[in-house]
Amino acid sequence: MLPTSDLTQTADFYRSFARDQAVGESATYVEWGEGVAADEELLGRLAELEPPRRQPNLLFAAARWHGAPAPGGYRPMRDLVLREWPQVSATMRRRSTQTNEPGRCATLLPVLAEIADGAPLALLEVGVSGGLCLYPDRYAYLYLDEDGHEVAEVGAGSPTFECVVDPVAAAHLPDASPHVRWRGGLDLSPLDVTDPQTLDWLRVLVWPEDVARRARLDEAVAVVGREPRTTVQGDAARDLGPLMARAREEAPDARLVVFHTAVAAYFDQALRAAWPEQVARLCAEHDAVWVSNEGPTVLPGVAASAAAPPPSARHFCLGVDGRARAWTHGHGRSLTWV
Incomplete structure (x- = not known):
């Protein structure tokens, strides 16, 4: 068991997750x-895992994977986890929270269209997971104002992602999706979303009450699951440069965009600290643009350039080349320009 101070940190992590991320x-x-934060026995079991494997989303998805009812109360989940801890912990060690949320494309689209400016794009995603965010041009978008009135509709078909925008963001919405000529991604463990078990895992990563989001995930897989892309299993610190060079070689006339959403939080501390300088250097070498969509404490230098604070602790900071452009809902449901 970890020292008391470390158990306290884990408890605080779960309590903060409940109050800042899950509320609402x-x-x-x-x-x-809240239940885990006050449960010394379960905290002790979590202490058997490496710190990156103790995160709430991973525990809760593993519990649901092994049969915990959700939506449901804390006691049935706790009893299942403790009863089947060897199986639950094995799942937590083997799998990751590679939530592949295509709805984030709704908040990426305005900056991607701005970068394209009529030219084709080459999209390279760091932390590509199953690749569903590589196809912003294949989805439809409905942008609404804060009163629910339609502001703009981009694209057609299914799935359609709704996104609430403020008046300034509305002025930055494109008339059409940019053309994507090349798609590629880098991941420590790329996922095949056409594999039924992999898709089932992605489904349990969607929070229990969000039935519509689960349906859109299935729709996105049906549309782009088997579409071509260049996916490399590798490490961001070591393998990003060679993949950027490959994108340049295979799509020389496209504007190269390196992007990531909700990924840098999983970098180790050394890589996260070095990342802005490293990716800026690689982008300069390969004539590329860096787009980030991360929590404000993950890349604080990007968030610090915003002209206004985030609407809530749940919001991400959307940045272009290290400068804040907007606050975004973590699942793509809102866009507030800064």
């Missing part, structure tokens, strides 16, 4: 997060 999004995860 999932009543189940609010109850589960």
